[in-house]
Amino acid sequence: MSDYSRDEMMTVAAARMLWNGCVCFVGIGLPSAACNLARLTHAPDLVLIYESGTIGTRPTVLPLSIGDGELAETAACVVPLPDIFSDYLQAGRVDVGFLGAAQIDRLGNLNSTVIGPYAKPRTRLPGAGGAPEIAAHAKQVFIVMKASPRSFVTALDFQTSGGHFEGRSKSGARGGGPAVVVTDVGILKPQASGEFALAAAYPGIPADEARAAIGWKLAIAPQPETIAAPTAVELAALRALQARTAAAHREPVRLPIQ
């Protein structure tokens, strides 16, 4: 298949990294699309946990918010949110946690809090949400972000969640930290130093384009792979999922008020 977008390549690449039976802590947007694509293709027994409290949810359409009714209706169980963070995430029961952010540095530390000083920010971002504890306790973290020098930076304005920061092994973090950064120009993986380097390229996207989109001096991993283009089966499943989602979200809301 050659007719696909970079978003579709990212989504498919992230989906392929998930294995059947994997317990995934999912965020809204591209991670949710990737997890559900994996579930609808090669990993039917993928277990999706959304932080709102739904466990083992099998939505037929993608949620627009982290707590859509669809997630509860199709879940194996719905638990209080404190249970999710305390008894599932903190207790080490999540295999893969997805994160994104406004800024990432070369060690996979993330900022979703402020641009500028904390007390008087130029841009106030939404904040941490579940990120600090997902970054600490998921067995692996998959980061999904579009690459640009503005977001892949040499120094964060604020560290919201930790990647391979100095002292991580003695910090109380139980998980392994970020294992991969899926971008629209290629896939980065941490080297022995903890620094993220280009580990896999997409068809038709040269390493120079990836270098130009990353704010730090991007190294190339010793034996970079090339990712196969999305297959017809993957694209059909992803596009059908997105078409179902668009149709469902066009339904008008009926209120119990005249």
Add this chain to the structure above:
Amino acid sequence: MTEILPLSEAIARHVPDGASVALEGFTHLIPFAAGHELIRQGRRDLHLIRMTPDLIYDQLIGMGAARRLTFSWGGNPGVGSLHRLRDAVEKDWPRPLEIDEHSHAGMAAAYRAGAARLPFGLLRGYIGTDLPAHNPNIRRIHCPYTGEELATVPALNPDVTILHAQRADRHGNVAIEGIIGAQREAALAARFLIVTVEEIVNELPPAMNGVLLPHFVVGAVSHCPAGAWPSYAQGRYARDNDFYLRWDDIARDRGRFSEWMRRHVQGTADHRAFIQSLRRAAA
């Protein structure tokens, strides 16, 4: 004895200026009608508490009702920024807002501690983050058994927690179905609990393993159909995703925001009139 009151009276009697107030509900069952009533009655200097401030806190903050915000994620879910929250933090408009910022795990622990009337919540958290450097409420303790360093947050005990739920019975028992976020913990942590409901029934069936708040923890119940709109009530009505998108435009501009609030919230008597006012504007 749970009081069954009109919403305006429940707010007038139980939520004074300066109170700490938690309106909980994680994307689902957000008590919009109650938040609007706080605005209609011109509450000031509130300490607002909520994991995910959402549109209703954007409105309260933009109207200058809040002096302090305790939260863990402040965005418009699936859309982007809360522009009124941003304007308050970045430019002190319409007044400065103190920030008490947490992670979800930290706030959940603080509610759990509050519900149990313990002094602090405990978690293995706030690791690799700058939050503790900016929030003196986040501290560390050593486990007396293992020596492990753990994070603590002070218990949250709001003066008033306000929830929206599907049903209550005449005794004040409250039944909630679907995603409940931290509603149960925020309810039990409160000094006083107000619940708006879609429906009041004579008797609720026994709720084996379901979420039911027993009448003796519920201070007041108010009948308020569609009280969670534009969020949703499982089994009753869906989330109005379109409104969340439209809010991005309304809230972006101070003037447009103020005019919208004046016309549809301050200019209406109650939640039914608010929804009718929006329908007239859209017609």
